[in-house]
Amino acid sequence: MTAASIRARVRAEMTDEIKAVARRHLATDGANLSLRAVARDLGMASSAVYRYFASRDELLTAMIIDAYDALGATAEASVSGSGFTDRFLSVGHSVRDWALAHPHEWALIYGSPVPGYQAPRDTVAPAIRVILVIGRIVGDASAAGEAAAGEPITGKLGDELAYVAEQAAPGTPPQLVARAIGAWIHLCGAVSAELFGQLNNTIDARREFFELQMRGAAATISRPV
Amino acid sequence: MTAASIRARVRAEMTDEIKAVARRHLATDGANLSLRAVARDLGMASSAVYRYFASRDELLTAMIIDAYDALGATAEASVSGSGFTDRFLSVGHSVRDWALAHPHEWALIYGSPVPGYQAPRDTVAPAIRVILVIGRIVGDASAAGEAAAGEPITGKLGDELAYVAEQAAPGTPPQLVARAIGAWIHLCGAVSAELFGQLNNTIDARREFFELQMRGAAATISRPV
DNA sequence: TTTTGGCAAGAGCAGTGCTCTCTTTTGTGG
DNA sequence: CCACAAAAGAGAGCACTGCTCTTGCCAAAA
Numbered sequence: 001m002t003a004a005s006i007r008a009r010v011r012a013e014m015t016d017e018i019k020a021v022a023r024r025h026l027a028t029d030g031a032n033l034s035l036r037a038v039a040r041d042l043g044m045a046s047s048a049v050y051r052y053f054a055s056r057d058e059l060l061t062a063m064i065i066d067a068y069d070a071l072g073a074t075a076e077a078s079v080s081g082s083g084f085t086d087r088f089l090s091v092g093h094s095v096r097d098w099a100l101a102h103p104h105e106w107a108l109i110y111g112s113p114v115p116g117y118q119a120p121r122d123t124v125a126p127a128i129r130v131i132l133v134i135g136r137i138v139g140d141a142s143a144a145g146e147a148a149a150g151e152p153i154t155g156k157l158g159d160e161l162a163y164v165a166e167q168a169a170p171g172t173p174p175q176l177v178a179r180a181i182g183a184w185i186h187l188c189g190a191v192s193a194e195l196f197g198q199l200n201n202t203i204d205a206r207r208e209f210f211e212l213q214m215r216g217a218a219a220t221i222s223r224p225v
Numbered sequence: 226m227t228a229a230s231i232r233a234r235v236r237a238e239m240t241d242e243i244k245a246v247a248r249r250h251l252a253t254d255g256a257n258l259s260l261r262a263v264a265r266d267l268g269m270a271s272s273a274v275y276r277y278f279a280s281r282d283e284l285l286t287a288m289i290i291d292a293y294d295a296l297g298a299t300a301e302a303s304v305s306g307s308g309f310t311d312r313f314l315s316v317g318h319s320v321r322d323w324a325l326a327h328p329h330e331w332a333l334i335y336g337s338p339v340p341g342y343q344a345p346r347d348t349v350a351p352a353i354r355v356i357l358v359i360g361r362i363v364g365d366a367s368a369a370g371e372a373a374a375g376e377p378i379t380g381k382l383g384d385e386l387a388y389v390a391e392q393a394a395p396g397t398p399p400q401l402v403a404r405a406i407g408a409w410i411h412l413c414g415a416v417s418a419e420l421f422g423q424l425n426n427t428i429d430a431r432r433e434f435f436e437l438q439m440r441g442a443a444a445t446i447s448r449p450v
Numbered sequence: 451t452t453t454t455g456g457c458a459a460g461a462g463c464a465g466t467g468c469t470c471t472c473t474t475t476t477g478t479g480g
Numbered sequence: 481c482c483a484c485a486a487a488a489g490a491g492a493g494c495a496c497t498g499c500t501c502t503t504g505c506c507a508a509a510a
Contacts, residue, residue: 007456007508031337036497045459047500056498112256112336113421124426153437157430164427182415182438185423189414190407196338198410201349202389205382212378213407216445225444232477232487239488261466270490272469281467 015052018042019062026063026104031111033060060108064119065126067105072129074098079133084141085218091133092187092214096207099191106195110188131184132168138180138221139169149173150224176221183217190214240277243267244291247284251329256336258285285333289344290351292330297354299323304358309366310443316358317412317439321432324416331420335413356409357393363405363446364394374398375449401446408442415439 021041026033035056039046053059078094081087099106109127113119119127141147153161153175161174169177190213193199194206203209246266251258260281264271278284303319306312324331334352338344344352366372378386378400386399394402415438418424419431428434 011456032497034497035499046498047460048458050499051457107337110417110421110423112332119422119425155430155433157428157433157437160428160430178434178437179441181428181434182411182441185414185418185438186407186411186442187414188418188423189410189412192335192417193410193413196335197344198335198413200344203382203385203406205380205385208380208382209403209406212382212403213410215450216404216407217411219450220441220445225440236487257466259466260468269488271467272491273489275468276488 011052015062018049018052018059019066022059022063023066023105026108027102030104031107035059061120061123063105064108065123067102067109068123068126068129070102070105071095071098071109072126072133075130075133079137084137084144084146084222085215087137087140088134088183088218088221089211089214091130091137092210092217093207095130095187096191096194096210099195103195106191110192111196128168131181134180134184135168135172135177138176139172141222142169142172142176147176147222148224150175150179153178175224179221179224183221186217187214236277240287243274243277243284244287247288248291248330251288251333252327255329256332260284286345286348288330289333290348292327292334293348293351293354295327295330296320296323296334297351297358300355300358304362309362309369309371309447310440312362312365313359313408313443313446314436314439316355316362317435317442318432320355320412321416321419321435324420328420331416335417336421353393356406359405359409360393360397360402363401364397366447367394367397367401372401372447373449375400375404378403400449404446404449408446411442412439 018038022033022038025038025041029037033056035049035053036046038059039049042049049059053062074094075091075098078090079087080090138147142149150173152158152173157178158174161178164181165172165174165177169180190210194210199206199209243263247258247263250263250266254262258281260274260278261271263284264274267274274284278287299319300316300323303315304312305315363372367374375398377383377398382403383399386403389406390397390399390402394405415435419435424431424434
């Protein structure tokens with residue numbers, strides 16, 4: 001192994017260590033991550049951290065990418081069951097379970113964006129992994145005749161949806177893809193509502209209520225208005 | 226007018242002025258509101274602001290309450306149309322329009338909560354105004370036979386929903402109320418997704434896509450699985 | 451072996467929330 | 481009308497933040 005790659009490997013390890021400590025801080029203290037506190041925990045000067053991340057935003061971006069990837073991997077591994085509804089529900093529950101286990105990371109990726117923060121290009125690929133899983137499930141259901149297409153969508157929205165359908169689930173009717181995106185948005189909203197306290201003092205049977213909503217969302221996909 | 230109430234009136238005016246400047250700061254700089262910057266804008270020492278708000282959190286709480294109230298008033302005033310779907314859509318669009326006009330205030334109330342922040346009791350009454358509007362619309366639809374009840378919900382969730390139904394829309398079947406809450410959550414999720422950048426580089430026809438989702442949500446309410 | 455480049459440390463700047471003390475203002479009861 | 485108490489404002493200060501700059505060090509490269 002060449003010397004350059006030794007340097008690179010040590011650097012990568014240090015980078016991972018910083019991210020690990022930062023993730024721990026995120027889990028306890030919440031979103032206002034302090035770079036100095038992370039440096040203190042690592043026993044190094046705060047200025048040294050800047051050798052690895054140019055700014056606090058860049059550290060956050062790295063954690064956002066990691067969170068997207070972790071969630072995406074979870075969702076991809078979760079698909080089980082035979083029918084469309086069961087498969088959709090398995091993804092829904094796995095996403096919710098991950099969010100409950102990593103609430104602050106969920107807030108990082110689906111909560112209010114930090115002001116002035118602009119998501120770099122690197123984040124889009126990890127970000128769409130979950131929606132691609134849903135796209136595949138819906139595509140399969142469509143091919144198997146388990147989901148009706150419904151009225152086509154015209155105009156600009158129709159064009160955009162056609163493009164999205166081509167990318168995410170080729171051969172699937174755009175209007176079906178549109179309802180799938182809507183279901184995904186409902187899924188995100190349901191998880192966020194639960195996590196961000198919207199259900200406090202109102203509904204304690206969270207899992208049951210979530211499943212009720214997701215059954216509705218699945219029906220909205222497979223059964224057009 | 227007694228002296229005490231003169232004092233109180235001046236104090237209330239000053240409080241409003243602080244909130245107004247804070248709101249302006251929120252709109253430009255985003256969520257990390259600086260109390261010192263607000264004080265500077267007002268030409269007063271930062272310590273003087275603490276005569277009116279015990280902490281930055283308390284200022285934020287006041288702005289949260291105001292935001293809930295503004296959104297609630299907007300939603301209440303927006304209900305128009307005759308049929309259930311039209312009335313539901315009118316509320317949906319008015320909520321979305323308000324959110325687009327006040328994105329940072331939306332993030333304040335429906336985004337990720339600030340760490341350690343515990344919503345005081347004062348916030349619950351303003352917070353439920355919008356959902357009460359939807360509750361009334363759904364209740365009317367149910368009474369008019371525009372919305373089917375569907376399968377009753379049993380267990381703990383059923384009990385909780387029965388209580389909510391009793392409070393928000395007396396006489397309306399709990400399972401219908403459950404679907405209404407789900408639609409409200411979908412509505413919040415759709416607005417947040419649009420506002421927080423989830424639709425960037427994917428869908429530009431935002432209003433049309435939102436309406437599509439809300440039509441689906443309305444159908445989910447009126448037409449059980 | 452010499453040189454060079456990456457790494458770490460520390461000081462420092464401008465900003466933050468918040469507290470404390472001191473002074474000024476102001477409404478009011480005697 | 482005036483003295484007084486309460487409310488309001490000002491300013492310094494503490495501990496913290498993100499970030500930059502300079503300095504020194506040490507290991508990898510030539």
